[in-house]
Amino acid sequence: xxxxxxxxxxxxxxxxxxxxxxxxxxxxxxxxxxxxxxxxxxxxxxxxxxxxxxxxxxxxxxxxxxxxxxxxxxxxxxxxxxxxxxxxxxxxxxxxxxxxxxxxxxxxxxxxxxxxxxxxxxxxxxxxxxxxxxxxxxxxxxxxxxxxxxxxxxxxxxxxxxxxxxxxxxxxxxxxxxxxxxxxxxxxxxxxxxxxxxxxxxxxxxxxxxxxxxxxxxxxxxxxxxxxxxxxxxxxxxxxxxxxx
Amino acid sequence: xxxxxxxxxxxxxxxxxxxxxxxxxxxxxxxxxxxxxxxxxxxxxxxxxxxxxxxxxxxxxxxxxxxxxxxxxxxxxxxxxxxxxxxxxxxxxxxxxxxxxxxxxxxxxxxxxxxxxxxxxxxxxxxxxxxxxxxxxxxxxxxxxxxxxxxxxxxxxxxxxxxxxxxxxxxxxxxxxxxxxxxxxxxxxxxxxxxxxxxxxxxxxxxxxxxxxxxxxxxxxxx
Numbered sequence: 001x002x003x004x005x006x007x008x009x010x011x012x013x014x015x016x017x018x019x020x021x022x023x024x025x026x027x028x029x030x031x032x033x034x035x036x037x038x039x040x041x042x043x044x045x046x047x048x049x050x051x052x053x054x055x056x057x058x059x060x061x062x063x064x065x066x067x068x069x070x071x072x073x074x075x076x077x078x079x080x081x082x083x084x085x086x087x088x089x090x091x092x093x094x095x096x097x098x099x100x101x102x103x104x105x106x107x108x109x110x111x112x113x114x115x116x117x118x119x120x121x122x123x124x125x126x127x128x129x130x131x132x133x134x135x136x137x138x139x140x141x142x143x144x145x146x147x148x149x150x151x152x153x154x155x156x157x158x159x160x161x162x163x164x165x166x167x168x169x170x171x172x173x174x175x176x177x178x179x180x181x182x183x184x185x186x187x188x189x190x191x192x193x194x195x196x197x198x199x200x201x202x203x204x205x206x207x208x209x210x211x212x213x214x215x216x217x218x219x220x221x222x223x224x225x226x227x228x229x230x231x232x233x234x235x236x237x238x239x240x241x242x243x244x245x
Numbered sequence: 246x247x248x249x250x251x252x253x254x255x256x257x258x259x260x261x262x263x264x265x266x267x268x269x270x271x272x273x274x275x276x277x278x279x280x281x282x283x284x285x286x287x288x289x290x291x292x293x294x295x296x297x298x299x300x301x302x303x304x305x306x307x308x309x310x311x312x313x314x315x316x317x318x319x320x321x322x323x324x325x326x327x328x329x330x331x332x333x334x335x336x337x338x339x340x341x342x343x344x345x346x347x348x349x350x351x352x353x354x355x356x357x358x359x360x361x362x363x364x365x366x367x368x369x370x371x372x373x374x375x376x377x378x379x380x381x382x383x384x385x386x387x388x389x390x391x392x393x394x395x396x397x398x399x400x401x402x403x404x405x406x407x408x409x410x411x412x413x414x415x416x417x418x419x420x421x422x423x424x425x426x427x428x429x430x431x432x433x434x435x436x437x438x439x440x441x442x443x444x445x446x447x448x449x450x451x452x453x454x455x456x457x458x459x460x461x462x463x464x465x466x467x468x
Contacts, residue, residue, distance in 0.1 A: 048374050072378075080376030090367040094389045094467050104375040107385055136467040156375050 001026045001191070002047075007067075010041055024160065027189035031202040033042045033226075034212035035238060040195040041087075043212070044162050047193070048084050049075045052197055053091030061159040080108060083156035087165040089145040091137040097124060097148045098133040104156040123151045127181050140186070143174025150181050154190075161185070163194040199242050200240040203227055211235045249371050255441045261428065262441055266449070268420040272338065273407040276345035280406070281399070283320050283346060284353035289383070292355070302354070309351035315412055317343040322416045341413035345406055351400050360395035361387060391465040400457040404450050411446075421445060 002024040009017040016039045024030050032040050045051040047058055053067040061081035083104075092100050101120035105111040111119070127147040137145055145167055148236045153161045163182070167175045179201050185192065186205045196202065201207055202223060205219055209226040211219045211234075219226065219235045227243065230236045261394065290302045322340040326332040364387050372382030414423035421442055429438035 042324075050370050050374060051328040053414050076376055076378055079373060082374075082406065084371075084374035086367065086374075088324075088367060090365075092371065093369065094386065096467075103385065104377070107381050108376045138468050152371075152375070 001061060002193075003057075003059040003064075004047070005057040005059075007043070007046060007058065008054045009039070009046055009051060010054045016215055017046065017053070020215075020217060022210065022217060022220070024191065024193060026159070026191055029186045029205055029207045030193045030210060031206035031208075031223075032193065032210045032212055033197070033199070033202055033238070033242070034197045034218075038213045039215045040212050041164050044084075044164050044193065044195050047162055048082055049081055050084070061119060078128055080156075081158055082160045082162055083153035083158040085146070085149050085153050085161060085163045085166045087169050089137070089142070089149045089169075091145055091148055091152070093137055096134045096136055097129060097151075099142070100148055101151045101155045102138070104152070111175070120151070120155055123154050126154075126184075127151045128177070129188065141174060142170045143177045146170060146174070146178045147181055150178070150185070154185070160193060162189040163192060163196065165195055165197065167196065168196060197242075199227070212236070248297060248434075251434055252435050254432065254437045256385045258425075258428060258441045259445075262421050262424055262445060265419060265421040265424045266445060268338070268418065269407070269410050269422075270449075272341050272345065272410040272413060272418070272420065273403070275342045276349065276406055276410070277403050279342065279346035280350040280353055280402075283350035287350060287354035288357035288361060291358050293379070306351045306354055309348050310355075314344065314409055315350055315415065318412060318416060323345075337413065337416040337418045341410065341416055345413075346410060348409075349402050349406050354355055354397060356395050356398040356402070357391065360391035363394055364390050393461075393468075396461055396464055397457070399400050400453070400460070404453055407449060407453070408446055 002021050004020055007017055007020040008015065011129055032043070034040055035075045042051055046053045047060070049058070049065070049070075052070075052089060056068045057064055057068050058078065059065075060078060063078045063081055065072070065078045092103060095103065098117060101123055102113075102116040105116035105119060106113060110117060121130075123135060126129060127150060129144060129151070132140060132144060132148075140148065150161075150166070166182070167178050175198075176219070179198065182192070182194070182201070183205055194201075194206075204223075206223050207221060209223050210217055210233075211226060211230075213234055219230060219232045225231075226235065227239055230239050266415060273393070287302045287306065290298045293299075318341065321332075321344045322335070322337060326335070368386055368390065369379070369382055372386050377385070411422035413420055414426060417423075425438045425442035429435045431437070
């Protein structure tokens, strides 16, 4: 249901992604790991067209967009198939928690306001924020903001939620509560692609781990394969370093 | 001849002048309303870089910022009817409102544009990631946040506009400045007359400054 074909992205002369191919099935939890600056976040942003790929095809939920002949309408449709959780939360600063979550339902999916609020409330209760419904982002802790960020992504009716280093900007004390929400989503078989440095999370929650370096997918497999028995030298080196921390 | 300061005269003049405050405020309020709509359009045209239109918007802004308001009013009221018959019937009051809105919209467009560009890029990205269009994002998320940033400078332009309506008397609009001028010439009490009109402007501006503070407080509640 997610299919990426020969996806490349260059910034000027710098090739960040080099003809990436991969697929993700419905209900699958895929974690992408790798050193900083190897294109993990760029890959995720290309799936959502927050970055426009240089070439290649992204297909999600039956909407396929070719980088070389895309138009705004297609891109908007593609984006509606996925939702995004940002490293810095990026909550709407002028809206309360419940309004943040209800926004896509009201604006994109034309759900009546009351119904959207009810849905938003239910989702916020699920992520443990029933007492923060009417708080503005500025009144919430980092961990709470990121949970609202995840709730907002859950409400958006996408086929897949894309997580771009969701815990990297958090103080250590808030990391646990955010990972717990993600784990809960994983248990419900919500399709997820997660870029993260949380190796423990990757090991415990992922169905498949993708190791990226230098704009390529170097190796992919089950967490056991990647962490216990990596085949490529570069994967071995990275995993050894990452698990030591 | 030296005369002494006549406070009694000022007190008697006040109610006479205040009758004309309505005309002044009407010009300022209409002028500001039109300027707001025009400047928002200009700002959006420039932010979205609408083909062709954004060059025209830049030219418009350059002209109305680059020439004095008084010159613009004269061109509009005394100059244009010479070539364009539709302007012949235009009264001075309408001309003043048009002139004020064109002039101030140029400045206000730049404030609004700066406020929009000042909103963190991540806010737009969050909207797009949910499948919203750029226009929806502007309307629902970016402009409400930008309006908070732009309010102090827009209120500043409004205050400036209230005072600039005094130039309308050069077109023959009977507003408070014109009335003060008339009273002064007949009584020869120039100082008292113009001081009286200055006080009225000042009090009006104080009133709107108060409104501005209340408005800013309201807009800041999320921050």
